[in-house]
Amino acid sequence: MLDSWIFWSVLAAVMQSVRTAGQKYLAEEVSPLGATLVRYLFAAPFVVLYVIWLLDDREINLPKPDTTFLLAGLIAAMLQIIATVLLVKLFSLRNFAVGSCYIRSEILATAILGLTLFGEAVSGLGFLSMLVCVSGLVAITIAKSGKLEQLWNKSAIYGLTAGVSLSLTSLLIRQASLSFGIDDALLTAALTLAYLVLIQTVICLGLLALKQPQEFIVILVRWRISLFVGLTSLVGSVGWFTAFTLERAAYVKTLGQVEFLFTLAIAVFVFREIPNRLEWMGMGVLLIGVVALLLAS
Numbered sequence: 001m002l003d004s005w006i007f008w009s010v011l012a013a014v015m016q017s018v019r020t021a022g023q024k025y026l027a028e029e030v031s032p033l034g035a036t037l038v039r040y041l042f043a044a045p046f047v048v049l050y051v052i053w054l055l056d057d058r059e060i061n062l063p064k065p066d067t068t069f070l071l072a073g074l075i076a077a078m079l080q081i082i083a084t085v086l087l088v089k090l091f092s093l094r095n096f097a098v099g100s101c102y103i104r105s106e107i108l109a110t111a112i113l114g115l116t117l118f119g120e121a122v123s124g125l126g127f128l129s130m131l132v133c134v135s136g137l138v139a140i141t142i143a144k145s146g147k148l149e150q151l152w153n154k155s156a157i158y159g160l161t162a163g164v165s166l167s168l169t170s171l172l173i174r175q176a177s178l179s180f181g182i183d184d185a186l187l188t189a190a191l192t193l194a195y196l197v198l199i200q201t202v203i204c205l206g207l208l209a210l211k212q213p214q215e216f217i218v219i220l221v222r223w224r225i226s227l228f229v230g231l232t233s234l235v236g237s238v239g240w241f242t243a244f245t246l247e248r249a250a251y252v253k254t255l256g257q258v259e260f261l262f263t264l265a266i267a268v269f270v271f272r273e274i275p276n277r278l279e280w281m282g283m284g285v286l287l288i289g290v291v292a293l294l295l296a297s
Contacts, residue, residue: 005247006294009255012239017262019232026225034215035229036084037204041219042230043237044201047194050238054187063191068179073192076172077199083165086158104137105160107257110167111250118171120248125296130254132289139282140260170240170249177245189241197237254293257286 019039026035055062107130114120122130177185177192208215219226243252261283264275275283 005243005252006255008239008243008246009252010239010258012236012243013256013259014262015232015236015239016256017259017265019229019236022225022229022232026222026229029222030218030226031212031215033204033208033212034219036081037201037208037215038219038226038229039233040197040201040204040230042227043234044197046231046234047190047197047237050234051187051190051194054190058184058187063180063182063187065191065195066179069176069192069195072172072176072179073195074199076169076176077196077203079165079169079172080196081200081203083162083169086162086165104134104163106163106166107134107250107253109164110170110253113164113167114171114248114250118175120171120250122248122250123296125292126251126254129289129292129296130250132292133254133257133286134289136282136284136286136289137257137260139285140264140279142278167249167253170244170253173241174244174249177241185242185245189245190238192245193237193241251293251296255290258290260286 023035023039026038030038111122111127111130115122173192173196176195177188180188180191182188240252240256243256264279264283268274
């Protein structure tokens with residue numbers, strides 16, 4: 001089971017939806033930049049402990065990273081922060097539904113960029129399943145956000161840029177993890193995760209100290225929910241990074257969209273939000289796409 005990219009992808013999707021629910025509470029008191037920092041800061045110590053445990057369990061020394069690992073990891077870390085900032089900006093705009101739809105291009109962008117930059121091809125059925133999943137996700141987005149008034153505006157630019165940034169992040173994470181040349185997905189994924197999280201923690205700490213130093217007090221006061229967000233983010237990231245190491249990023253990203261199903265379940269049972277007809281239709285289309293993907297893999 002630990003060698004199955006499907007297991008790690010679903011685990012990541014579940015944890016990401018749980019983390020999102022936690023951030024929904026945290027966002028009521030903490031700024032977007034502070035909430036971004038919480039995701040990395042409270043996960044960082046546990047990531048380091050996880051790596052130490054894996055090394056001790058295998059009784060090996062820390063593998064030496066090469067230039068590919070250092071460069072790919074650094075770019076991925078910065079792209080993920082950029083994508084997060086764009087998402088925050090996106091949801092502050094009036095017509096964010098358009099941008100939200102363009103973010104779904106992340107799946108197709110991962111497939112196209114993976115083939116173009118790294119030679120990672122997907123099958124015809126695999127690409128068709130991605131199109132089906134994107135259609136379902138767009139339907140869910142429209143149902144939750146309202147009608148689309150303009151197909152190209154600032155919201156669309158933010159959404160498309162965020163989607164491409166996230167797809168590049170996934171591909172670079174895979175390349176960084178594979179650069180070790182070790183047949184141990186858990187270890188190489190953990191090393192890559194630790195590298196990215198430490199970079200992102202330092203960057204976000206510096207930005208918050210310069211722009212919003214008062215947020216540190218709020219984060220300390222809300223340490224329990226911050227710790228919850230950090231831990232769920234960590235488990236989710238372990239899932240993503242391990243899955244990216246085991247399988248092509250395009251397939252992992254597509255299967256990972258089942259997160260929306262878990263998020264909607266949390267919305268129904270925790271926040272008492274009832275899905276409308278279009279959301280149910282979108283979920284059905286998404287499930288069809290996921291089944292097609294599993295058949296293609």
